[in-house]
Amino acid sequence: MAEAMLRASGLTAGYPGRRVLFGVDLEVRTGEVVALLGANGSGKSTLLNVLSGFVRPTGGSIRFGRAELAGAPPHRIFRHGIVQVSQARDLFPEMTTEENLRLGAIVRKGPIERLEAKVLARFPSLAEKRRHPVALLSGGEQQMVAIGRALMARPRLLLLDEPSGGLAPRLVRAIAAIIGALKAEGVTMVIVEQNITLALAVADHVLVLRDGRVAERHEPGNGADAEKIVRAIYL
Ligand SMILES: Nc1ncnc2c1ncn2[C@@H]1O[C@H](COP(=O)(O)OP(=O)(O)OP(=O)(O)O)[C@@H](O)[C@H]1O
Numbered sequence: 517m518a519e520a521m522l523r524a525s526g527l528t529a530g531y532p533g534r535r536v537l538f539g540v541d542l543e544v545r546t547g548e549v550v551a552l553l554g555a556n557g558s559g560k561s562t563l564l565n566v567l568s569g570f571v572r573p574t575g576g577s578i579r580f581g582r583a584e585l586a587g588a589p590p591h592r593i594f595r596h597g598i599v600q601v602s603q604a605r606d607l608f609p610e611m612t613t614e615e616n617l618r619l620g621a622i623v624r625k626g627p628i629e630r631l632e633a634k635v636l637a638r639f640p641s642l643a644e645k646r647r648h649p650v651a652l653l654s655g656g657e658q659q660m661v662a663i664g665r666a667l668m669a670r671p672r673l674l675l676l677d678e679p680s681g682g683l684a685p686r687l688v689r690a691i692a693a694i695i696g697a698l699k700a701e702g703v704t705m706v707i708v709e710q711n712i713t714l715a716l717a718v719a720d721h722v723l724v725l726r727d728g729r730v731a732e733r734h735e736p737g738n739g740a741d742a743e744k745i746v747r748a749i750y751l
């Protein structure tokens with residue numbers, strides 16, 4: 517079996533006066549997609565934020581290749597190639613689509629035009645709106661800008677926090693198609709999702725978080741059905 521690209525073990529984390537993660541183990545191999553599911557408040561975003569460095573873990577280890585990244589600052593983790601699309605998307609609304617996209621490549625040296633053209637080619641509706649302020653884009657288009665900006669960093673590991681969150685069904689399908697295409701190209705991802713159908717369609721492994729612990733692990737390929745997972749999440 518391939519060596520894990522990311523191996524997190526025993527992760528604990530929280531906020532002042534509140535513990536949220538209680539010893540989470542997570543492995544991601546190159547080219548795999550791992551989906552994190554769980555009820556609201558179960559710690560999904562906290563776990564992604566620990567992996568990207570925005571929340572500092574209080575314990576545990578994050579091995580990424582040969583590096584130990586637990587407790588490293590976000591900019592260092594980013595330079596290792598772990599790139600997050602946060603749940604809030606964190607775009608700059610007054611800046612244009614193109615300016616937001618280019619921020620993803622801010623630490624790259626050399627020309628980025630080809631990279632930008634490649635990223636825009638994935639999102640035809642964005643190409644038309646490259647000069648529009650992001651504030652004028654629809655929710656789905658803004659999510660595409662957020663994903664596009666992450667791709668501009670050429671991530672080795674892409675972390676997506678509820679990419680389909682708050683979107684109409686047609687846009688959920690569009691986002692699902694984009695995630696499916698990224699997976700087919702070999703992009704390694706950890707995805708937090710409330711949309712179980714979307715998660716099961718792309719994930720190699722599904723982890724269900726409950727109260728800051730991994731309560732269940734499933735492999736969709738091995739006939740894990742949605743109903744069982746829904747029960748694991750909400751009961
Ligand atoms: N910045 C913060 N300060 C204090 N508490 C926080 C902070 N962020 C999250 N929490 C708390 O930590 C717990 C886990 O939150 P987290 O955002 O990780 O959950 P989640 O599984 O992503 O939930 P959701 O599905 O609603 O996005 C919640 O009880 C939340 O209120």
Ligand SMILES: [Mg+2]
Pocket residue numbers: 560561562603677
């Ligand atoms: Mg969340």
